[in-house]
Amino acid sequence: MATANKNLSDYDKETIPNANRFRFGIVVSEWNDNITEGLFQGAYDALIENGALPANIIRWNVPGSFELVYGSKKMQEQMVNAVIAIGSVIKGETKHFDFVCEAVSQGIKDLNVIRETPVIFCVLTDDNMQQAIERSGGKHGNKGTEAAIAAIKMAELRKNS
Secondary structure: OOOOOOOOOOOOHHHOOOOOOOOEEEEEEOOOHHHHHHHHHHHHHHHHHOOOOHHHEEEEEEOOHHHHHHHHHHHHOOOOOEEEEEEEEEOOOOOHHHHHHHHHHHHHHHHHHHOOOOEEEEEEEEOOHHHHHHHEEEOOEEHHHHHHHHHHHHHHHHHHO
């Protein structure tokens, strides 16, 4: 397990650029909202902790993780420096999990290749609810925090390139 020996919320604040000059879009799936709200809070708190202004953080909700691609595409049009796509897909009894995970990961990858504004993949793809809880503020920390740090770094990279 990739997170077994790593806390997703750990980072060295000294290595993170100040986020006060950046605008961030966060697109949040309403499906599994008990998980996605924790991820959003982790991302929001990390952005604020690193200098982002609350007025420069835009949040949009979409119905599910599949819709994150379209929501992220439209968010890229909002003059933001980076987008964070937040979702949670939990494996069930059918292949639906595989189709959604593949479509979302490929869609977000495509947005990063085709467009200029980076989109950070903050979609948990877990085998069960317990794994999702542990990665959205539980014992493995918060993937939302990790995504926010990635968004700040990618916004800085875009500005400097």
